[in-house]
Amino acid sequence: MLTPRHQALLMTLAGMTVGVAVFGGVLAINGDLLGSDSQAGNVSSSKPAPSTPSCTDCLQADSLQYTLQTFGTKSDPVSAEVPNGWKSTQAGTRPRFVDPSGVWQLRFDTRGSSKSPDELVDSRARSIDEQDLKVISRANGTLIYTYVDETRGPRMGLSRWITQNGSQKTAVEITVGGRPKDEAALRAILEQATQTLQLPTADNDTRPS
Known part of the structure; x- marks a missing residue:
C-alpha cells in the first residue's frame, strides 16, 4: 500500500511526463508549419521571371x-x-x-x-x-x-x-x-x-x- 508521500511523488512524475509529451507535440507541429512556410517560400522565389517576346520576323541589323x-x-x-x-x-x-x-x-x-x-x-x-x-x-x-x-x-x-x-x-x-x-x-x-x-x-x- 502506497503511503501519501509515495502517492504525491507518483502524481508529480505523471504530470511531468504529460508536460514533456505536450511540449514535444507542440515542437513537432511548429516544425511542420515552419517547414511548410520555408518550402513555399523557396518555390515562390525560384519562379523564373517572365520573358519578353522578341520579334521573330523583324529584319535584324546585326x-x-x-x-x-x-x-x-x-x-x-x-x-x-x-x-x-x-x-x-x-x-x-x-x-x-x-x-x-x-x-x-x-x-x-x-x-x-x-x-x-x-x-x-x-x-x-x-x-x-x-x-x-x-x-x-x-x-x-x-x-x-x-x-x-x-x-x-x-x-x-x-x-x-x-x-x-x-x-x-x-x-x-x-x-x-x-x-x-x-x-x-x-x-x-x-x-x-x-x-x-x-x-x-x-x-x-x-x-x-
Missing part, C-alpha cells in the same frame, strides 16, 4: 552583311554598300535594290539637285501622298516617316540627301523602305550606305547641277 555596288553612269560612277542578297531591279542613275522577300528596299538617286538637303526634305514631306502619313523627323537632311500601304500594311521610309565637298547643293539621295518594326535595321542600312558612298570627284562630275 545579321546584315554588305557588298559594294556600282551604279550611276560610265562617266559619273557612284558606289555604296548594300545588303548581301538584295537584287537590283533598276540600274542607272536611280538604282533600287530589293531583298528576296520584297519587304525591304534600298534606292539611290544620283542625278543631283541644285536644292539643299533641307529644301528637299521639306519638299518631299509635302509631296508624299500616302494613307495615315506621319512625319517622325526631318533633321540633318534626313526625312523619317511612316504610312499605311493598302497592300503591304504599315510602312516606314527613311530618305537622306547628301552634299559633296561642302557644297549646299544635293549630290545624291538615299532612301530605305520597310516596316516600322524594322526601324533599327533600316537605320543601320542607311548609315552603311552613307558611310560607304563614293561619288565622282568635283572635277570629273558631269551631272547637271
Whole structure:
C-alpha cells in the first residue's frame, strides 16, 4: 500500500511526463508549419521571371552583311554598300535594290539637285501622298516617316540627301523602305550606305547641277 508521500511523488512524475509529451507535440507541429512556410517560400522565389517576346520576323541589323555596288553612269560612277542578297531591279542613275522577300528596299538617286538637303526634305514631306502619313523627323537632311500601304500594311521610309565637298547643293539621295518594326535595321542600312558612298570627284562630275 502506497503511503501519501509515495502517492504525491507518483502524481508529480505523471504530470511531468504529460508536460514533456505536450511540449514535444507542440515542437513537432511548429516544425511542420515552419517547414511548410520555408518550402513555399523557396518555390515562390525560384519562379523564373517572365520573358519578353522578341520579334521573330523583324529584319535584324546585326545579321546584315554588305557588298559594294556600282551604279550611276560610265562617266559619273557612284558606289555604296548594300545588303548581301538584295537584287537590283533598276540600274542607272536611280538604282533600287530589293531583298528576296520584297519587304525591304534600298534606292539611290544620283542625278543631283541644285536644292539643299533641307529644301528637299521639306519638299518631299509635302509631296508624299500616302494613307495615315506621319512625319517622325526631318533633321540633318534626313526625312523619317511612316504610312499605311493598302497592300503591304504599315510602312516606314527613311530618305537622306547628301552634299559633296561642302557644297549646299544635293549630290545624291538615299532612301530605305520597310516596316516600322524594322526601324533599327533600316537605320543601320542607311548609315552603311552613307558611310560607304563614293561619288565622282568635283572635277570629273558631269551631272547637271
